[in-house]
Amino acid sequence: MTTYLEFEKPLAEIEGKAEELRAMARNNAEMKVEKEAAALDKKAADLLRELYKDLSPWRKCLVARHPDRPHCKDYIEALFTEYTPLAGDRNFADDHAIMGGLARLDDLPVMVIGHEKGNDTKTRIERNFGMARPEGYRKAIRLMDLADRFGLPVITLIDTPGAYPGKGAEERGQAEAIARSTQKCLEIGVPLISVVIGEGGSGGAVAFATADRVAMLEHSVYSVISPEGCASILWKDAEKMREAADALKLTAQDLKKLGVIDRIIKEPSGGAQRNSAAAIASVGSELALMLAEFAGKKPADIIKERRRKYLDLGTKGLAA
Amino acid sequence: MNWISNYVRPKINSLFSRREVPDNLWTKCPECGTMLFHRELSENLNVCTNCDHHMNFTPRERFAALFDGGVFVEVKVPEPITDPLGFRDQKKYPDRLKAAQKATAEKEAMLVAEGEIGRTPIIAAAQDFSFMAGSMGMYVGNAIIAAAERAVKLKRPLVLFSAAGGARMQEGILSLMQMPRTTVAVELLREARLPYIVVLTHPTTGGVTASYAMLGDVHIAEPGALICFAGPRVIEQTIREKLPEGFQRAEYLLDHGMLDRVTHRRKMRDELVAILRMLTRQSPAVAGDLPAPKTDVAPIAVADTPVTPKTKVEKK
Numbered sequence: 001m002t003t004y005l006e007f008e009k010p011l012a013e014i015e016g017k018a019e020e021l022r023a024m025a026r027n028n029a030e031m032k033v034e035k036e037a038a039a040l041d042k043k044a045a046d047l048l049r050e051l052y053k054d055l056s057p058w059r060k061c062l063v064a065r066h067p068d069r070p071h072c073k074d075y076i077e078a079l080f081t082e083y084t085p086l087a088g089d090r091n092f093a094d095d096h097a098i099m100g101g102l103a104r105l106d107d108l109p110v111m112v113i114g115h116e117k118g119n120d121t122k123t124r125i126e127r128n129f130g131m132a133r134p135e136g137y138r139k140a141i142r143l144m145d146l147a148d149r150f151g152l153p154v155i156t157l158i159d160t161p162g163a164y165p166g167k168g169a170e171e172r173g174q175a176e177a178i179a180r181s182t183q184k185c186l187e188i189g190v191p192l193i194s195v196v197i198g199e200g201g202s203g204g205a206v207a208f209a210t211a212d213r214v215a216m217l218e219h220s221v222y223s224v225i226s227p228e229g230c231a232s233i234l235w236k237d238a239e240k241m242r243e244a245a246d247a248l249k250l251t252a253q254d255l256k257k258l259g260v261i262d263r264i265i266k267e268p269s270g271g272a273q274r275n276s277a278a279a280i281a282s283v284g285s286e287l288a289l290m291l292a293e294f295a296g297k298k299p300a301d302i303i304k305e306r307r308r309k310y311l312d313l314g315t316k317g318l319a320a
Numbered sequence: 321m322n323w324i325s326n327y328v329r330p331k332i333n334s335l336f337s338r339r340e341v342p343d344n345l346w347t348k349c350p351e352c353g354t355m356l357f358h359r360e361l362s363e364n365l366n367v368c369t370n371c372d373h374h375m376n377f378t379p380r381e382r383f384a385a386l387f388d389g390g391v392f393v394e395v396k397v398p399e400p401i402t403d404p405l406g407f408r409d410q411k412k413y414p415d416r417l418k419a420a421q422k423a424t425a426e427k428e429a430m431l432v433a434e435g436e437i438g439r440t441p442i443i444a445a446a447q448d449f450s451f452m453a454g455s456m457g458m459y460v461g462n463a464i465i466a467a468a469e470r471a472v473k474l475k476r477p478l479v480l481f482s483a484a485g486g487a488r489m490q491e492g493i494l495s496l497m498q499m500p501r502t503t504v505a506v507e508l509l510r511e512a513r514l515p516y517i518v519v520l521t522h523p524t525t526g527g528v529t530a531s532y533a534m535l536g537d538v539h540i541a542e543p544g545a546l547i548c549f550a551g552p553r554v555i556e557q558t559i560r561e562k563l564p565e566g567f568q569r570a571e572y573l574l575d576h577g578m579l580d581r582v583t584h585r586r587k588m589r590d591e592l593v594a595i596l597r598m599l600t601r602q603s604p605a606v607a608g609d610l611p612a613p614k615t616d617v618a619p620i621a622v623a624d625t626p627v628t629p630k631t632k633v634e635k636k
Contacts, residue, residue: 166555166559206496206500224491224493249493258404311465313497314497317403
């Protein structure tokens with residue numbers, strides 16, 4: 001069952017009709033519908049391409065949050081072997097919003113860390129919708145530190161609405177945990193590669209997207225604040241999220257122009273949610289390419305170049 | 321709606337309100353409502369003389385009170401490109417910037433200076449909440465990097481006074497990128513083994529708390545300051561319950577282990593001097609009043625002309 005987004009309604013109609021025709025034909029052997037159905041299929045495919053050719057920033061937000069999109073767990077299962085989850089921050093708890101552990105990418109041992117949103121009600125609650133608490137960031141710090149000491153590259157998969165705004169999270173130092181995690185990203189002498197696979201939500205994303213190379217999926221977003229949040233503050237009206245999404249320049253395409261990210265990873269037609277396997281495979285090959293750039297690099301140079309990259313960031317604007 | 325409420329009351333009100341508050345002379349304490357005369361208030365470092373409520377203190381006022389004899393030299397901050405996104409909400413971002421510059425007579429939301437406190441040379445950076453809520457954009461990022469680089473160059477400690485509503489949304493992702501950028505600045509100080517003291521003032525929130533404000537060697541907060549990542553309103557909406565009294569205030573954070581100290585503004589300077597001199601293994605500071613330092617003591621390499629401190633307290 002495909003979940004259609006609001007703007008995909010015309011597509012749902014066409015695909016529904018094709019499905020109906022085929023269902024009728026199954027009940028009545030004399031009906032010859034394949035020609036009409038195939039025409040409808042083609043029409044649907046054209047419309048899909050058309051819809052996704054030039055998605056508005058707000059529509060990209062909706063696609064990035066699409067429940068059927070492959071999540072961190074799907075990427076880890078498909079791309080890595082011998083995935084061995086490591087749990088806990090050694091202080092308070094294990095945060096299920098953050099997955100992480102040792103794994104092999106094409107036999108190369110790495111540390112993989114990411115936000116996991118869950119894919120049904122039960123797992124979404126368990127994963128807290130991908131919103132981490134301080135324990136999650138402290139677990140990530142611990143894993144990055146471990147990777148650094150044993151010379152393993154770190155791969156982070158970003159997909160979070162943001163850090164969890166809760167009472168306990170604040171009491172246990174949400175801000176400090178995020179700050180320390182960003183700091184750890186800047187201190188490790190191993191390659192750190194980050195891919196935004198869905199939502200890159202503010203500080204919760206920066207905490208481990210402060211990387212040597214940052215890639216984004218074609219229809220993912222990365223922003224300082226959600227369009228709804230921005231609209232309610234600057235427009236005093238949360239319903240102005242479309243305007244806010246436009247103004248925030250949160251798409252992969254704009255971020256590439258601003259020099260904030262290095263690569264855009266193409267998604268299959270109609271977005272990663274329509275063909276998970278293809279999306280996961282392209283992330284896999286891009287990861288291999290980015291990692292290869294660091295072969296034989298000295299830890300001190302990696303650290304130095306990463307810092308330089310961030311110090312120099314922001315010299316490019318978008319010519320309006 | 322009748323004759324009494326429409327006509328008589330406004331008239332009576334206007335008759336009385338006219339003599340209520342002469343502009344710029346009196347400030348009402350937002351906490352206890354005491355009327356404070358401007359001279360009395362500025363002499364008390366913008367702290368209410370009745371209830372000790374710490375009010376907004378602009379970087380210039382703060383530096384005038386902090387540095388020996390009120391003498392400091394501004395450190396030049398590299399100018400970023402303005403309005404990188406061409407941002408427009410109900411107003412254009414450049415217009416908002418201009419309005420803030422006009423209202424505060426400052427260029428941006430952070431001031432960096434070098435000088436001496438208790439004869440201890442330091443670099444200080446202070447965030448200006450009255451400038452677009454002190455929000456962290458590229459200029460603030462540049463200011464913190466400039467402060468750290470200057471500190472490393474002169475081998476001096478950095479004292480940073482934070483105050484911000486968070487990141488500057490009008491600079492979008494580039495404001496978010498100031499979190500890693502300012503963290504690099506902290507790393508520079510760390511590597512040079514120079515003390516980095518953060519004084520958290522009201523309010524310090526969002527991406528500012530989640531980067532340089534929580535990475536100090538010592539964290540001191542002013543009493544009552546709101547310090548948080550997510551604001552109380554956002555949390556109440558998320559968890560749908562009332563938050564306890566004093567939640568996310570300085571004293572609460574001290575109890576939860578996020579701060580080293582909560583210190584009254586009047587005692588802040590002496591405390592900073594004591595901590596800095598111990599961390600840099602210098603002899604104890606001389607107690608009592610010190611003569612104003614000779615002006616040629618302060619190095620004036622990459623700096624603007626000294627600024628005469630304002631004594632007048634600007635009323636919001």
